Amino acid sequence: xxxxxxxxxxxxxxxxxxxxxxxxxxxxxxxTMFWYRQFPKQSLMLMATSNEGSKxxxxxxxxxxxxxxxxxxxxxxxxxxxxxHPEDSSFYICSAKGQLLVEQYFGPGTRLTVT
Amino acid sequence: xxxxxxxxxxxxxxEGENATMNCxxxxxxxxxxxxxxxxxRGLVHLILIRSNERExxxxxxxxxxxxxxxxxxxxxxxxxxxxxxxxxxxTDESGGYNKLIFGAGTRLAVHP
Numbered sequence: 756x757x758x759x760x761x762x763x764x765x766x767x768x769x770x771x772x773x774x775x776x777x778x779x780x781x782x783x784x785x786x787t788m789f790w791y792r793q794f795p796k797q798s799l800m801l802m803a804t805s806n807e808g809s810k811x812x813x814x815x816x817x818x819x820x821x822x823x824x825x826x827x828x829x830x831x832x833x834x835x836x837x838x839x840h841p842e843d844s845s846f847y848i849c850s851a852k853g854q855l856l857v858e859q860y861f862g863p864g865t866r867l868t869v870t
Numbered sequence: 871x872x873x874x875x876x877x878x879x880x881x882x883x884x885e886g887e888n889a890t891m892n893c894x895x896x897x898x899x900x901x902x903x904x905x906x907x908x909x910x911r912g913l914v915h916l917i918l919i920r921s922n923e924r925e926x927x928x929x930x931x932x933x934x935x936x937x938x939x940x941x942x943x944x945x946x947x948x949x950x951x952x953x954x955x956x957x958x959x960x961t962d963e964s965g966g967y968n969k970l971i972f973g974a975g976t977r978l979a980v981h982p
Contacts (some may be wrong), residue, residue, distance in 0.1 A: 787968065789969060789970070791972075791978075796977075797974075797975075798973060798974050798975050799913075799958070799960075799972045800970065800971070800972075801969055801972075804969050820940045846910070848912060848913065848968075852968060857901065857969070858903070858915060858917065859970060861905075861912050861913040861915070862912060863911065863912035863934060864911070864912045866910070869960060
C-alpha cells in the first residue's frame with residue numbers, strides 16, 4: 756500500500772513557540788491531505804482538508820490562524836501550530852489521498868507536548 | 871464534528887472468542903471504513919465497504935453494512951491477544967470531498 760510519513764514523530768516545545776509538522780506521501784501524488792487531532796483515549800477529529808495549491812478548508816471550531824496548513828506540492832503538506840499552549844498538546848495525524856484513490860493513507864502521527 | 875457512534879466503548883474477551891463492534895452514522899455515505907490503532911500509534915486500515923455492498927470479508931474480519939439503518943458491524947473471529955487495540959469506523963460522506971468522519975471507537979482487550 757501507499758506510504759505516508761510524518762516528521763517529527765515526537766516534539767516537545769515551550770509555550771508560546773511555534774512547531775511545524777511535515778506530512779509526506781512517499782510513493783504517490785497526494786492531491787488531498789487531511790489533518791486530524793487526537794486527544795488521549797479519544798477519537799480522531801478532522802481539523803482541515805488541504806488540496807495541493809489551494810487554501811485549506813478548516814472544520815468548524817478550528818482556528819486557521821493558529822493551525823497554519825500549507826500544501827505546496829503533491830507530496831508535502833505542513834501543519835504549523837503557532838504560539839503553542841499546553842492545551843494544544845495532542846497526537847496529530849495526517850492522511851493523504853491520490854486523485855484516483857478511494858482510500859486515504861495515514862501517517863504514523865506526531866505527538867506534540869507543550870510545556 | 872463526530873458523526874459516528876460506536877458500541878461498545880470497551881470490550882474485554884478471551885483469546886479464541888469472537889468480538890463484535892457496532893457503528894452507527896447519520897448521513898448518506900460513499901463508503902465506510904474500519905481502522906485499528908494500537909496505543910499511541912498510527913492507524914491501520916482494515917477494510918472498506920462501499921454503500922452498495924452489504925457484507926465484506928478479509929481474513930478473520932467480517933464487516934456488514936446496513937444503509938437503511940445507517941449502521942455497520944465489525945466481527946473479528948477467533949481473536950488473538952495481538953488484536954488488542956482500538957477500532958474505529960469512519961464514514962466517507964456523500965458530497966463530503968472524501969473527508970472521513972470517525973466514530974468514537976471501541977477499545978478491545980483480548981486476554982490470553
